[in-house]
Amino acid sequence: MVFSKPALALTLAAALAACADKPPPRTASSAPRKDAVPTAYPSTYKPYPGVATVIRNATIFDGEGGRIDNGVVFLSGGKVSAIGGADTPVPADAVVIDGAGKYVTPGVIDIHSHLGNYPSPAVAAHQDGNEMTGPVHPDVWAEHSVWPQDPGFSRALVNGGVTALQVLPGSGDLFGGRSVTLKNVPARTMQAMKFPGAPYSLKMACGENPKRVYGGRNQMPGSRMGNLALNRQTWANAQEYKRKWAAWKAKGAKPTDQPKRDIGLETLAGVLDGDIQVQNHCYRADEMAVVIDMAKEFGYKVAAFHHAVESYKIADLLRENGICSAMWADWWGFKMESYDAIDENIALVHQAGACAIVHSDDENGIQRLNQEAAKVLGDARRIGINIAPEVAWTWLSYNPAKAMGIADRTGSLKPGKMADVVLWNGDPLSVYARPEKVWIDGALMYDMDDPKRRPVSDFELGQPGEGDAK
């Protein structure tokens, strides 16, 4: 697990707009700074070709908590075109797949991954997910470390039905940098995986990691209070930076007077403007409560706490503040701040009416996020909390999509949304089910029955086991 890397990254979730691909609507408060920032590193993602496809007779979880037995899903033009009961009208010329005994769900979305940043093989030369040359690094962007040839991407697709993921910088720094949201498709470049229009998030970390990394070098932060002090000073610097740009704009934005760009503060100003949300690695309840107050002090939004093993202690507070928790089902005890983890954490957060997300932070766990949700259902049932499987699926697709700012495009099977879809060969909340087919934007990216659709990364080519069922 990631414990060995100080990387336990946190998460982020994106906010309203503000990604480089699609400038957000201007508001009175939006910084003129963006005028000076060209659209950078834009997505070049293009869906693979697909054909109009109907899946019939399947059990469908729509991703927003709905279930249709003996249902029909119709995919065309890269979108979900129709979803409904057996009588849902579909064109006669579409490819028809019999889903009897099978399940259809939205593709799984992992809000917390380091694929591409900490790729396999995990050699030293590949450790690109944590800057850790200083505790404040909002200037680094995870996308600039993504290695598209990480074999982990295809494992997540084939075994986990993962169609989109957020790659976050690690948690060694207080300010870890920007995240990137990717479509889980084989590609030569990061840009060709980049989810079009997905907003950015900023990764932050509280707790043990930053104070261990820097305290160990006899520099700040060396304590939790040091974490906060440095965080607050950094936010104050960001406020000053924002003011400087606003003043420049107010004076007519003369190019000759333009303030010097600061790449890190630019990201932080984006957070203060509400264009970039914060994904905050945080384990302990007491620390989450402090971060909530810090966000209020400086006027920004935490989209999700990541790992959040103690969210069950403050589920009411998280609900009131509209903050998601991205959690494991049953990790515990690998470090001091994970010592109070309980198996019912996700269930209790959900039960309290707060936003629950199942995340992986792990190249193996990302292959079995559906199984993590299934474990939660059993633990919940034993304490009298009965959660329907189709409701649990919100933890795997819709809730992470919301916290990543892409729920209007993917995360559930609603007409007009991206056709990011998994056909499972059985109940996906059973250990015995696997993805049979996976579509991304309506293109069939994996087919269990077609060895030619088993993705093989450049790294795996010519190696033992190339093209094997993994």
Add this chain to the structure above:
Amino acid sequence: MKRCFIALALSLGAVPVQAETIAITGGKVAIGDGSAALENATVIVRDGRISAVGKVTPPAGARIIDATGKWVTPGLIAGFSRIGLVEVDGVAPSNDTAASGSPFSAAIDVAPAINPKAGAIAVSRRGGITRAVVAPSTGRDLFAGQGAVIDLGADDNAIMRPRAFQFVELGESGAATAGGSRAAAHVQFRNALLEARDYARNPAGYGGRDRDALLMRLDAAALVPVVEGRTPLFVHVERASDILQALELRREFPALKLVLVGVSEGWLVADRIAAAKVPVIASALNDLPAEFEMLAATQSNIGRMAKAGVVVAIGMINDNDARQARLETQYAGNLVALTRVPGATGLDWGAALAAMTARPAEILGLSQELGTLSAGKRADVVIWDGDPLDLASAPVTVMIDGVDQPLATRATRLRDRYLNLDESQKPRGLAR
């Protein structure tokens, strides 16, 4: 741990807790030997041992446990773990897995470091694990030291078999500790075993590090039963060529009782492993080239090795091995899932369960005592609320040596404290 328990009870003049007859009736009983589960079968436990299984009538006076609608299996054996050696991995004083500052290696014995009160023992027991193979991690040397077989009962004596095996790292990790290459690791390995022979021939004359020898006297002594084949040697290897080199060790040291651990590329040389009759404690779901020594890793590894005739158990090496052996049931379920994936090789349900019951017992040489629900064996029995390999299931009863075990953990106490927390009742709401 049972024996101590009995002795204590007798010394107090009490009736030993396990001196009773228990009939677990009506359950779906999986023997654990690879066979399919029996519907509506009965398991009789008498004085801490299994006395009968099948369509048998409960003896008069037996305590009846109605397992109707439930599943009954042998207690699971964590095939390779570090359970009991760690409380919190990242808190060094609570982590006794490795000693990089120790001058000793093969002589290190985990037994005195096992903490029966470790949180992971309770958590693993709650997951249906009743016994565990516990290995040290390497410090400065290839040889990590001597591992134990423990039971996970809620009493003070966890050690079932101390010094049950010696653990050595070959492959990438071994190369690193040996100074930087596999070649050096093999020289160091040979040297150690040759010095152990010297020591065995003349303990009083052994020079230890006073002469050319590199091994401390106690390390040499610890390797004597290994080189003489009385103590199994667990060898961690992943790469196919490292596996074959490990099998070759018996050319020079023919008595070695090898057990391979990890073995991600085992499927590439499964026939050779089977022919050598060397058992394997494998990681179940490795499918990434996490290191260069695992390029061919696939979840089909265990299935393919088993198909080739290799005796394979599931182990947890370097996979949260101090705390998460309870995930073995999930791993085993995934191996069953592979049977429906074209091009993959999995295990059928019975074989998947056996990879956590009969197979590890066999590998440990403990088949007479553990591993199946068979007359005469220790009554390590788990009753589950559903299919033990499926994700939503959990044990409702765990017996070790016929003794009902507590299933609460620190985590369940935390859960219960916060489940219905009423802040208006503070501090009572936070009371125990």
